[in-house]
Amino acid sequence: MSPALFLVLVLSAGQHNGQGTLGCWTACQRHVQELALRTRVCQLCVTTGRTDAWVLELGRGKPGLPARTALRSAMTDLDWRVRWGALRAEAQVRGLLEPRMLADWVAEAPAKDEVLACLTAVRAAADAGRSPVSFLKDAGAKGGPATARIWARREALREALEVEVYSEEPSLRGEALLHLATFLGRPPARVLLEAMAQRPESGDEAAASALLQVADKQGTSAGRMLVQEATPPDQALINRLFAVYSRDLEKLQKGLASVDSAQRRATVQSLRRYGPLAQRELERALGDSEVLVRRLAARGLAEAEGLPLMEAAGRRLRADGATPDTRRVWLEVAATDKACEPFLLEVARDAGLPADARGEAVGWLAGCEGGGRRRFQVLSPLLKDAQAPVRAGAVRALAMPRSAEGDAAVAAALGDSAPEVVAAALGVVGQQRQMNQGETAVALLESPSPEVREAAVRALERLGRAQDVKPLAQLLQADGVASVRVAAAEALGSLGGPFAASALSQALADDSDSHVQHVARRGLERLGFRPP
Numbered sequence: 353m354s355p356a357l358f359l360v361l362v363l364s365a366g367q368h369n370g371q372g373t374l375g376c377w378t379a380c381q382r383h384v385q386e387l388a389l390r391t392r393v394c395q396l397c398v399t400t401g402r403t404d405a406w407v408l409e410l411g412r413g414k415p416g417l418p419a420r421t422a423l424r425s426a427m428t429d430l431d432w433r434v435r436w437g438a439l440r441a442e443a444q445v446r447g448l449l450e451p452r453m454l455a456d457w458v459a460e461a462p463a464k465d466e467v468l469a470c471l472t473a474v475r476a477a478a479d480a481g482r483s484p485v486s487f488l489k490d491a492g493a494k495g496g497p498a499t500a501r502i503w504a505r506r507e508a509l510r511e512a513l514e515v516e517v518y519s520e521e522p523s524l525r526g527e528a529l530l531h532l533a534t535f536l537g538r539p540p541a542r543v544l545l546e547a548m549a550q551r552p553e554s555g556d557e558a559a560a561s562a563l564l565q566v567a568d569k570q571g572t573s574a575g576r577m578l579v580q581e582a583t584p585p586d587q588a589l590i591n592r593l594f595a596v597y598s599r600d601l602e603k604l605q606k607g608l609a610s611v612d613s614a615q616r617r618a619t620v621q622s623l624r625r626y627g628p629l630a631q632r633e634l635e636r637a638l639g640d641s642e643v644l645v646r647r648l649a650a651r652g653l654a655e656a657e658g659l660p661l662m663e664a665a666g667r668r669l670r671a672d673g674a675t676p677d678t679r680r681v682w683l684e685v686a687a688t689d690k691a692c693e694p695f696l697l698e699v700a701r702d703a704g705l706p707a708d709a710r711g712e713a714v715g716w717l718a719g720c721e722g723g724g725r726r727r728f729q730v731l732s733p734l735l736k737d738a739q740a741p742v743r744a745g746a747v748r749a750l751a752m753p754r755s756a757e758g759d760a761a762v763a764a765a766l767g768d769s770a771p772e773v774v775a776a777a778l779g780v781v782g783q784q785r786q787m788n789q790g791e792t793a794v795a796l797l798e799s800p801s802p803e804v805r806e807a808a809v810r811a812l813e814r815l816g817r818a819q820d821v822k823p824l825a826q827l828l829q830a831d832g833v834a835s836v837r838v839a840a841a842e843a844l845g846s847l848g849g850p851f852a853a854s855a856l857s858q859a860l861a862d863d864s865d866s867h868v869q870h871v872a873r874r875g876l877e878r879l880g881f882r883p884p
Contacts, residue, residue, distance in 0.1 A: 393410060410426075467509065470502045479531065529544060580658075616637070619637075647685050688719075700714045707739035715776075728755055766796070772803065775804050802833040845875020845879065
């Protein structure tokens with residue numbers, strides 16, 4: 353074996369189900385004796401990554417004596433996938449159905465090979481999500497005797513699979529537990545708890561990892577599986593598992609505090625495997641500064657409760673003690689679903705919810721499927737709602753897609769008595785670059801509301817008209833609210849020109865607010881100046 357090939361085998365060992373590439377290579381080398389045949393088939397361990405690829409290759413065409421000898425040898429392998437692969441290859445050679453070939457082997461196996469043959473049948477059936485009875489139902493005359501033989505040895509088979517659940521090789525544990533549960537026709541968590549009752553606590557880490565692997569495969573969480581299956585007599589056993597998972601969660605908590613957002617996302621993804629056990633950590637992640645982390649955390653909490661995302665969001669929005677920030681996050685997450693409109697409209701129309709939550713829900717409608725005239729018809733009653741936050745949200749929802757009706761509604765909203773509605777309309781004007789509303793935005797620079805003045809500045813920046821530099825410069829010099837002056841400085845740095853540079857220089861020298869000074873300096877640098 354070349355050094356390069358050996359390195360590939362080592363690096364890929366443990367990949368894929370079963371022995372991994374290195375184990376596959378070793379098994380192939382052990383069972384295939386003829387050199388040319390070995391060279392041809394063993395390379396499939398590397399190129400396909402499948403444990404049984406080389407065995408199946410032996411059954412292609414008309415295999416000669418070396419291939420037939422290798423197949424007979426492979427049926428004694430310790431890896432069930434290799435044994436099952438050998439049977440499938442043999443079935444291909446003989447022109448038989450695979451269950452028929454399996455039933456014949458199980459029914460006719462000598463006593464010394466009985467457990468090995470029965471275990472192969474149990475695992476092949478479970479891998480297909482079926483019981484041996486179902487899998488061998490149409491396996492011919494030997495199907496019944498084979499099934500009876502398997503059932504007669506069920507205790508030995510259970511013990512053999514339990515040994516795999518506690519294997520020193522972590523990658524084997526979850527599959528063994530899932531196969532055992534399928535064979536016994538019982539939930540994996542229940543099967544695991546029964547196995548733990550007969551074993552010392554020193555094996556609990558293996559048991560805990562097996563359940564996590566099954567949860568991953570079934571798209572749920574270990575915690576959820578335990579909650580669904582737990583009974584009072586199980587408390588001591590569950591506490592043993594909780595002790596293992598608690599150590600895992602303690603390690604993961606560090607990832608939530610990472611400055612690297614990718615690591616925080618990966619941490620939350622890992623926390624979802626623990627379901628209800630990680631509720632505290634997932635709740636904490638809801639307050640993360642990055643939207644993707646928040647979304648993952650919310651989905652993890654929904655999964656932990658065994659609820660669809662929208663149902664979980666609805667409950668959280670209406671929960672006693674729900675804060676505005678909490679409601680905002682759940683609405684944000686619900687809006688990521690393409691079919692979010694019915695849910696958001698239900699929230700928007702719920703008079704029992706705070707007005708700011710209803711308005712937030714309406715605003716997120718812009719990202720949902722649907723639009724055009726139908727969307728405007730849906731929003732029309734909300735544009736006239738008695739609560740200003742709801743009207744503001746409805747205006748924001750007009751941003752996508754643009755329509756003639758929407759433009760008229762935005763124009764009307766610019767004259768609303770509530771500053772937040774006017775600010776929302778100015779946001780749409782800037783986002784859609786409604787040039788015909790430029791003069792209205794300029795006039796609103798003199799609004800008594802700082803919120804409106806700042807929104808007007810942002811809109812004018814997006815419109816990008818050179819004629820607006822002068823009124824923005826005047827605002828930067830004279831406005832009494834620092835956040836408005838910051839917005840003006842940012843807009844002037846974007847629009848540029850001599851007049852803008854002069855206003856920014858004056859702000860850098862004279863403004864009393866350090867943030868305004870910082871933004872003015874940054875704007876001058878953007879325009880090519882090097883302020884002192």
